[in-house]
Amino acid sequence: MNQELMVRLFRAIDGDVSDDIVKIAHKIIDDEQQKGHAKLADKLKSILNANIAGHLNFRKELKTILPQGINIPTDKRNNVPLASTVERDHLRHEMVLPKDVETKIARIEKEFVARERLSHFGLKPRQKVLFYGAPGCGKSMSAERIAWNIGLPFLKVRFEAIISSYLGESASNLKKLFESIKNYPCVLLLDEFDFIAKSRSSVNEVGEMHRIVNILLNLLEDYEAPGILVATTNLEGAIDQALFRRFDDIIEIPKPGNEEIKRLLKKTLSAVEVSSDVNWDQLANEMIGLSAALVVKTGKDAAKTAVIKGERVVDRHHITQALNENIQHK
Ligand SMILES: Nc1ncnc2c1ncn2[C@@H]1O[C@H](COP(=O)(O)OP(=O)(O)OP(=O)(O)O)[C@@H](O)[C@H]1O
Ligand SMILES: [Mg+2]
DSSP: OOHHHHHHHHHTOOOOTTSHHHHHHHHHHHHHHHTTOHHHHHHHHHHHHHHHHHHHHHHHHHHTOOOOOOOOOBOTTTOOBSEEEEOGGGOOOOOOOOHHHHHHHHHHHHHHHTHHHHHHTTOOOOOEEEEEOSTTSSHHHHHHHHHHHHTOOEEEEOHHHHOOSSTTHHHHHHHHHHHHTTTOOOEEEETTTHHHHGGGGOSSOOTHHHHHHHHHHHHHHHOOOSSEEEEEESOSTTSOHHHHTTOSEEEEOOOOOHHHHHHHHHHHTTTSEEOTTOOHHHHHHHHTTOOHHHHHHHHHHHHHHHHHTTOSEEOHHHHHHHHHHHHTTO
């Protein structure tokens, strides 16, 4: 690779010492050193070290966000909690995304971490975000990853508990929940929230649903809590325009392209040995159009087949077989 390109590539590296990308970068530096390119190797090393230091600072700032406790409100009649939590250790966060999408999500995290600095200039971080896109490509996971990266508690709204058959109670449930997080920094996920949002235009739904969507609109509008609110939906078109306007950022999470499919497969298979007969490019071409979830599942299925058969190496037959089975359920 040309030296100039290599330097530019290194400048783009953003990660921790334990990240794969940083490990690979160290290998490249060693390689260059061995080839006798000492000057280039030194330059790459100093760029890499500066980037790692920057990343560590970012993490340190994150650690200063200290969440206090919260009592999740419950539905009055059935006493069921209106939101559920996911423990930090269980938050899904290792995502593979196209660079531009990754940058947009990282911007939300960085703005949140820098919120005090921003406020000195009368600026506010993005706090209300909508993720949309095809099923199984990481909308819900993106919300969890934001909580994981920022170190905030994660709360997921339980619409099934919010919606009550009693007049007025759904609306008061929603209000209660938003009230409870008013001073509680957390990521609040309104997952598949088109469930509520769609109903506004539906002529069959009367009274209560109509009212609850209006309440939700107001709650979104007035949201001033110290955390981040994330909503997800599969369908861009079905969402009420009035709702769209209330988000600070609307981000499409697309299906994985060739590059992402290869990275997803390699990541999924990283714990097992993979045969050199696997042609990643060809596989990625065959898998184009699949959701990230199906790509991950295909990789896992292939690994499981090999392990159960007592075979040490995952080869292209294992992957092709898994792929054929999964494509049927596409
Ligand atoms: N971008 C991604 N990177 C890594 N893994 C992913 C990604 N997208 C999806 N996955 C895998 O697919 C699973 C499902 O992802 P997720 O629940 O976030 O999808 P979704 O977009 O919310 O789908 P739905 O519309 O069905 O709710 C994840 O648990 C993960 O294993
Ligand atoms: Mg989801």
